[in-house]
Amino acid sequence: MSVSGFYFNIPKDRIGVLIGKEGSFKKLLEDRTKTKIKIDSESGEVFVCAEGDNLVVxxxxxxxxxxxxxxxxxxxxxxxxxxxxHLEVIDLKDIMGKSYSEIERIKGHIIGRNGKVRRNLEEYTNSRISVYQTYVGIICDLENLEVIRKAVEMLINGTSHVGVYRFLETQRRRAKEDFSLWADK
Known part of the structure; x- marks a missing residue:
């Protein structure tokens, strides 16, 4: 029986999420993926190993x-x-440089007042968006990836919320038209 795995560093303030209440998330992840996960809470280093032929996971x-x-x-x-x-991660530092105030401004533009813009983006594209430190994370279906990535890039580049919503409406309309054309055949 062979053992294969990898190391991964996770921010210390996210270790609690990875472990879960009384280890529940870690155990669930191990059970669902048939892996073993070792977490060093001091360093944030995580080791994941899969036994046997389960390397694809x-x-x-x-x-x-x-x-x-x-x-x-x-x-x-x-x-x-x-x-x-699919997971898409955009590092705002790569786009905006290291200016803390610029990154905070862009994060605010993506999140919106009380999270409204982020929620609207998620609803329009059936996705999940996380804005954490300098990262914007997106989880979505592959079919919506291009649209949500473009919408987030538009916000990063300063496009107004109304302009982004208009873009999303246009994309939604096109998707419906494409679907109805496909369904008619």
Missing amino acids: LPVVKNILKAVACGFSGQAALELLDENK
Whole structure:
């Protein structure tokens, strides 16, 4: 029996989410993926190993760990077990540089007052969005990935909320038209 695995560093303030109440999330993740997870709470280092032929699940578990590290809840991260779901991570530092005030302004633009913009984006695209530290994480179906990525990029580039909503409405209308054309055949 061979053992294969990988190491992953997770922010210390996200370790609690990865472990879950009384170890519940860690155990659930291990059970659902047939892996063993060792967490060093001091360093934030996580070791994941799969026994036998279960190597195909390791990239999925790595994406789940990335999602938790980017601010998603454990339940949201588990959506990545669905092969149609995808994780996209945008690092605002790569786009905006290291200016703390610029990054905070952009994060506020993406989240909106009381989280309204983020909720609207999620509803329009059937996705989940997390804004944590300098990261914007997106979990969605592959068919909506381009649309939600473009909408977030528009917000990062300063497009008004109304402009982004208009773009999303146009995309939704096109998707419905494409579906109705396909259904008529």
